[in-house]
Amino acid sequence: MANHEETPEEKPETATTxxxxxxTFGMPLIKGLANTLSHILRNEPNTIHxxxxxxxxxxxxxxxxxLKRDELGREKCVACFLCSTACPAHCIEIVAEEAPWGxxxxxxxxxxxxxxxxxxxxxxxxxxxxDAIELTPVYNIPSRSRGEKIYNKExxxxx
Amino acid sequence: xxxxxxxxxxxxxxxAVLQVVPALVxxxxxxxxxxxxxxxxxxxxxxxxxxxxxxxxxxxxKEDLTPEGVDKWIYRLGPALVYAPAxxxxxxxxxxxxxxxxxxxxxxxxxxxxGSFSVYGLAFGGWASNxxxxxxxxxxxxxxxxxxxxxxxxxxxxxxxxxETVDLNSIIRQQWAAGxxxxxxxxxxxxxxxxxxxxxxxxxxxxxxxxxxxxCEAELVGGFxxxxxxxxxAMFFMGEYVAMITxxxxxxxxxxxxxxLPWVEIPxxxxxxxxxxxxxxxxxxxxxxxxxxxxVRWTLPRFRYDQLMGIxxxxxxPLSLLNLGLTALSGVLGWNWLIPLPW
Numbered sequence: 001m002a003n004h005e006e007t008p009e010e011k012p013e014t015a016t017t018x019x020x021x022x023x024t025f026g027m028p029l030i031k032g033l034a035n036t037l038s039h040i041l042r043n044e045p046n047t048i049h050x051x052x053x054x055x056x057x058x059x060x061x062x063x064x065x066x067l068k069r070d071e072l073g074r075e076k077c078v079a080c081f082l083c084s085t086a087c088p089a090h091c092i093e094i095v096a097e098e099a100p101w102g103x104x105x106x107x108x109x110x111x112x113x114x115x116x117x118x119x120x121x122x123x124x125x126x127x128x129x130x131d132a133i134e135l136t137p138v139y140n141i142p143s144r145s146r147g148e149k150i151y152n153k154e155x156x157x158x159x
Numbered sequence: 160x161x162x163x164x165x166x167x168x169x170x171x172x173x174x175a176v177l178q179v180v181p182a183l184v185x186x187x188x189x190x191x192x193x194x195x196x197x198x199x200x201x202x203x204x205x206x207x208x209x210x211x212x213x214x215x216x217x218x219x220x221k222e223d224l225t226p227e228g229v230d231k232w233i234y235r236l237g238p239a240l241v242y243a244p245a246x247x248x249x250x251x252x253x254x255x256x257x258x259x260x261x262x263x264x265x266x267x268x269x270x271x272x273x274g275s276f277s278v279y280g281l282a283f284g285g286w287a288s289n290x291x292x293x294x295x296x297x298x299x300x301x302x303x304x305x306x307x308x309x310x311x312x313x314x315x316x317x318x319x320x321x322x323e324t325v326d327l328n329s330i331i332r333q334q335w336a337a338g339x340x341x342x343x344x345x346x347x348x349x350x351x352x353x354x355x356x357x358x359x360x361x362x363x364x365x366x367x368x369x370x371x372x373x374x375c376e377a378e379l380v381g382g383f384x385x386x387x388x389x390x391x392x393a394m395f396f397m398g399e400y401v402a403m404i405t406x407x408x409x410x411x412x413x414x415x416x417x418x419x420l421p422w423v424e425i426p427x428x429x430x431x432x433x434x435x436x437x438x439x440x441x442x443x444x445x446x447x448x449x450x451x452x453x454x455v456r457w458t459l460p461r462f463r464y465d466q467l468m469g470i471x472x473x474x475x476x477p478l479s480l481l482n483l484g485l486t487a488l489s490g491v492l493g494w495n496w497l498i499p500l501p502w
Contacts, residue, residue: 039196045196045198
């Protein structure tokens with residue numbers, strides 16, 4: 001009991017810098033008005049005039065996908081299904097066929113990505129053993145119909 | 160001929176006030192944007208000047224909804240009762256040298272009487288909408304406006320006591336003085352306490368931030384006008400802005416010397432040039448005050464409701480009574496109140 005009375009100053013620190021009774025309107029009010037006035041006078045908007053003026057995406061930005069080609073112009077993809085397995089949104093559809101080339105067994109006959117389902121997480125890029133799929137920094141991706149947003153192999157290779 | 164001129168004056172002045180509203184809305188949106196480091200409306204017309212016009216067209220073509228279960232007549236009366244008093248109160252404001260829609264013997268008392276009618280509009284709108292948020296907004300609006308009207312009225316009475324008239328043109332003439340310190344003749348320097356109380360109470364009367372408890376976007380959706388669409392909403396909106404202009408105009412007239420400028424002689428038989436100059440002076444003072452309104456709105460956060468009422472009843476009403484008492488005392492003792500003038 002006596003111990004309790006001896007340590008009254010060990011109160012937890014509160015976030016407020018001033019005690020409530022001493023808080024006043026006057027100075028904060030004037031400071032606030034001066035601050036907003038300085039913003040009016042400075043007039044440095046942070047706005048980007050979007051359609052007229054485009055922002056360069058930050059490095060590592062994850063936009064639309066593309067499929068890469070090797071030095072002979074063939075798609076790098078070997079239809080291993082690792083990307084579609086890794087995909088949390090199940091938006092990659094692959095149908096494999098036998099590859100006509102000697103250095104691999106399979107290549108994709110179909111390679112569709114449903115961009116409307118894609119969450120642009122980049123897991124496919126992480127999972128790919130052949131470095132065949134990647135996310136480009138293209139962010140301007142609207143279209144006029146849902147069908148247009150299902151990208152097939154040709155479209156993905158051409159990007 | 161007198162009737163013709165009276166009608167012409169009414170039409171021109173009321174139309175001019177209504178034309179100020181879109182300009183004010185544009186001005187407010189641009190200033191708000193600048194304060195927040197944005198750009199604001201700049202797409203419609205040159206530097207966005209036609210934005211208010213686009214807004215009006217949009218509002219005019221919106222569906223005029225009447226929600227289920229509303230009290231139809233009161234619901235329709237609400238916007239009109241906010242809008243009409245605000246514009247009617249402008250009747251007695253002298254916008255230029257002896258230039259007003261009508262000059263009554265009661266002057267400023269007419270303005271305060273008519274101006275306080277708009278509380279019915281807010282209460283009706285809130286009550287008739289059949290919506291709990293509207294009802295709360297209407298309740299708050301009426302309580303707030305009635306409370307602050309007392310302080311507003313008392314601060315005006317202090318001015319009327321020293322002026323010994325309710326005619327606004329005479330009050331302006333009394334605020335005019337020659338000499339380098341002529342500015343000090345303005346009531347804002349003669350009666351600083353009354354001016355401060357009037358300014359704050361005017362913010363509360365027009366439901367502007369930091370006292371916009373009646374609308375309270377964050378907690379009451381839109382307050383009393385939640386259920387209104389299209390032109391009915393536009394009337395509430397216009398009413399708010401016209402009330403703001405009227406209050407600022409009254410402040411200019413009562414405290415800032417109205418259409419007069421110190422050092423510039425008031426001619427006894429004014430020509431057209433003199434009247435144009437006086438209108439210009441009045442407008443410049445009005446614009447400064449309206450800028451102040453907007454500046455404060457986008458700086459200060461909203462008060463809590465109990466704080467609002469506490470300030471109104473425990474600070475402003477006693478202060479304005481004290482000011483009234485001091486003014487009366489100084490009048491009885493023959494003091495030149497507060498600032499003894501050398502002439």
